[in-house]
Amino acid sequence: MLYHGIGDLLATVVPFVREGLDQGEPVLVAMPKDRVRSLADALGADAARVQFVDMVELGANPACIIPEWRRFLDRGAGRPVRGIGEPVWAGRRDVEIDECALHESLLNVAFDEGPAWRLLCPYDVDRLPARALEEAQRTHPVVGSDGERGMDYQGHGHALSAFAGTLTAPPPTADTVPFAGHDLAGVRDLVRQLSRQAGVPADAAEDLVLAAHELATNSITHGGGSGVICAWREAGAFVVEVRDSGTIVNPLVGRELSSLSSENGRGVWMANQLCDLVQVRSTVTGTVVRLFAWVKA
Numbered sequence: 001m002l003y004h005g006i007g008d009l010l011a012t013v014v015p016f017v018r019e020g021l022d023q024g025e026p027v028l029v030a031m032p033k034d035r036v037r038s039l040a041d042a043l044g045a046d047a048a049r050v051q052f053v054d055m056v057e058l059g060a061n062p063a064c065i066i067p068e069w070r071r072f073l074d075r076g077a078g079r080p081v082r083g084i085g086e087p088v089w090a091g092r093r094d095v096e097i098d099e100c101a102l103h104e105s106l107l108n109v110a111f112d113e114g115p116a117w118r119l120l121c122p123y124d125v126d127r128l129p130a131r132a133l134e135e136a137q138r139t140h141p142v143v144g145s146d147g148e149r150g151m152d153y154q155g156h157g158h159a160l161s162a163f164a165g166t167l168t169a170p171p172p173t174a175d176t177v178p179f180a181g182h183d184l185a186g187v188r189d190l191v192r193q194l195s196r197q198a199g200v201p202a203d204a205a206e207d208l209v210l211a212a213h214e215l216a217t218n219s220i221t222h223g224g225g226s227g228v229i230c231a232w233r234e235a236g237a238f239v240v241e242v243r244d245s246g247t248i249v250n251p252l253v254g255r256e257l258s259s260l261s262s263e264n265g266r267g268v269w270m271a272n273q274l275c276d277l278v279q280v281r282s283t284v285t286g287t288v289v290r291l292f293a294w295v296k297a
Helices: 005-022 032-048 062-076 094-111 128-138 156-165 181-197 201-222 266-274
Strands: 028-030 050-056 082-085 118-120 174-178 226-234 237-244 279-282 286-294
Touching: 005 032, 005 050, 005 082, 005 118, 028 062, 032 050, 032 082, 032 174, 062 082, 062 094, 062 266, 094 128, 094 156, 094 279, 118 174, 118 181, 128 156, 174 181, 174 201, 181 201, 181 226, 181 237, 181 286, 201 226, 201 286, 266 286
Parallel strands: 028 050, 028 082, 082 118
Antiparallel strands: 174 226, 226 237, 237 286, 279 286
């Protein structure tokens, strides 16, 4: 849904929510708080029957959104459900918008083969950059309130291509260190030292250390026995990258794991829970996982 201003938004989402409630469907709304407040006010007493989630908190790392929709569907126990999800809001960093686009595309991969449900994704035409709106056209099978199939929708192939895409190269000044099975303590020490130097708060630095350790362990176990860790400071962020020669075939890695008892995807799942943002790209030649901690510019 492409909308102009709060009035235009409410004109579509209020009937959408009420239709679901009238049909006895569970409704989950995940939008920024100001949108949640406006929708709740417009719904009046009906708001008590809707589950509201602050998307700025839930979707700060877009990779955490699909698991929430999965839990919502599971709670529905096979009943029809409907949701509203607005992961792209004005002011998001370019790298966040990139990951939101990947998330929106992966939604189709995650749920197209399961039970039918309805998800409305609002996009603020007046405040979002043009590239975010263009990408929305490519990642959504239906665009607009008339239910017509999006002319630019590129299907699952778009998600798979994005997951196999490339990230910008680390800067020449990045600290780059190879590691192998006996080097995990060195990986932890390096990330801890550099994150503190970059101004990452102590708790967030330790989260980065744990995430980097888990990813390096993955590289040793599943990625050929070794890897390379890079770290650097950029505007507003400290970045840690782990790369190896392994290949991840499941583009939903780290977005579907419901239990830490599983070894398949455990490291990426943990990274998604611990870090401000995570990027994963994988091809037949190797895998790159990039961790972000936001810091003052």
